[in-house]
Amino acid sequence: MNEHAPQRRAHRIRLVRYAMTATATAGLALTAFAPAPASAAPRPDTVQQRLNALVKEDGMPAALAAVKGRDGRSRTYTAGVGDLATGARVPVDGQIRAGSNTKAFVAVVVLQLVAEGRIGLDTAVDTYLPGLLRGDGFDGRNITVRQLLQHTSGLPDYMDAPALADFTAVQYRWFEPRELLDGALAQKARFASGTGWEYSNTNYLVAGLLIQKVTGRPFGEEVTKRVIDRIGLRHTYVPAAGDTAVHEPHPHGYLRTAPDAPLVDYTAMDASMAWAAGAVVSTNTDLNTFYGALLGGRLLPAAQLAQMRTTVPAELLGDGVRYGLGIQSRPLTCGGLVWGHGGTSPGYRTRGGVTEDGRAANITVTTVPDAPTGKRLTDAVDTALCR
Structure with a gap:
């Protein structure tokens, strides 16, 4: 769940506040991936050096990556220790809690429902969830579905609630979505709907409730049927109620509660606190496959994909970053954009995405980094895609 929060809340740990990595200029039309030019893929030594530095110089317990180069070949990398208690190695392409990458999955489902005529993108949320959003400075009658997906609703973030x-204290606690929403409704609006941009996990909490109301099925089942199973993501799942474990080989994730505090193993957790904003478990390779399928037109009709890639400035996430509907774009030093999202969970942070010509990279570290280390993680993605 994720990050790059405004300065006034930068001292607090975020699940999804810092998650993101890709979306481009407004109105960008759907573009199929161009044929991959004959060129060398990212040099293993360069990417490996970046991962090694994240561990040895920045103190990350582990780093792991999956990179698809210009030649179409995929490579995996690991560095560090997968379990600090036992010294076990990092599993190659191990499962990780993907945090706010979940938002891209949820946005796809909402946009599929838009394509089916079951949801109106510019229709008020109150049409589907009457009376749900009423609070200090916000009203569901004035917030559209598009504004939810693009973080322009002004809704406060439930992650800022005292609970x-x-x-x-809540590592194994089950939260009902409505309980989380109540934590947001007790706060003031960030701004009037449609007048600004600020990342808020509440937007995707409401999007999950919207999916359930329209389909009559749990949001996780819809994500599984419409996205995960559709493109064959064999190592990706939405945790069921009460499922606190990571199912397949994985590096442990660690939480630091204060700058000088020891790391706490936060691998097992009740993901209900993240729910539709950040509960998905995946691998770096599956994330590459997902974003490649999405940008390649396999999950959405052209009209809805074009809407998804219509972006607004989101400089709080980094220089040149723009946010669309559950997906972001970030400029690359070698030219062009990387499209994806990124994600943060208490024990993991992932950055990455795909390019127009089919290159892909996702890199994960196994604790939430400080701001300078987070920048170096983003730079490592740039290295993987540009070399």
């Missing part, structure tokens, strides 16, 4: 101030 989630200490992640160690």
Whole structure:
């Protein structure tokens, strides 16, 4: 769940506040991937050096990556230790909690329902969830579905509620979505709907409730049927109620509760606190496959994909970053854009995405980094895609 929060809340740990990595200029039309030019893929030594530095110089317990180069070949990398208690190695392409990458999955489902005529993108949320959003400065009658997906609703972030101030106290606690929403409704609006941009996990909490109301099925089942199973993501799942484990080989994830505090193993957790904003478990390779299928037109009709890639400035996420509907774009130093999202969970952070010509990279570290290290993680993605 994720990040790059405004300065006034930068001292607090975020699940999804810092998650993101890709979306481009407004109105960008759907473009199929061009044929991959004959060129060398990212040099293993260069990418490996970046991962090694994240561990040895920045203190990340582990780093792991999956990179698809210009030649179409995929490579995986690991660095560090997968389990600090036992010294076990990092599993190659191990499962990780993908955090706010979940938002891209949820946005796809909403846009599929738009394509089916079951949801109107510029229709008020209150049409589907009457009376749900009423609070200090916000009203569901004035917030559209598009504004939810693009973080332009002005809704406050439920992650700022007192109940989630200490992640160690709620590691195994089950939250109902409505309980999380109540934590947001008790706060003031960030701005009037449609007049600004600010990342808020509440937007995707409401999007999950919207999916359930329209389909009559749990949001996780819809994500599984419409996205995960559709493109064959064999190592990706939405945790069921009460499922606190990571199912397949994985590096452990660690939470630091204060700058000088010891790391706490936060691998097992009740993901209900993240729900539709950040609960998905995946691998770096599956994330590459997902974003490649999405940008390649396999999950959405052209009209809805074009809407998804219509972006607004989101400089709080980094220089040149723009946010669309559940997906972001970030400029690359070698030219062009990387499209994806990124994600943060208490024990993991992932950055990455895909390019127009089919290159892909996702890199994960196994604790939430400080701001300078987070920048170096983003730079490592740039290295993987540009070399």
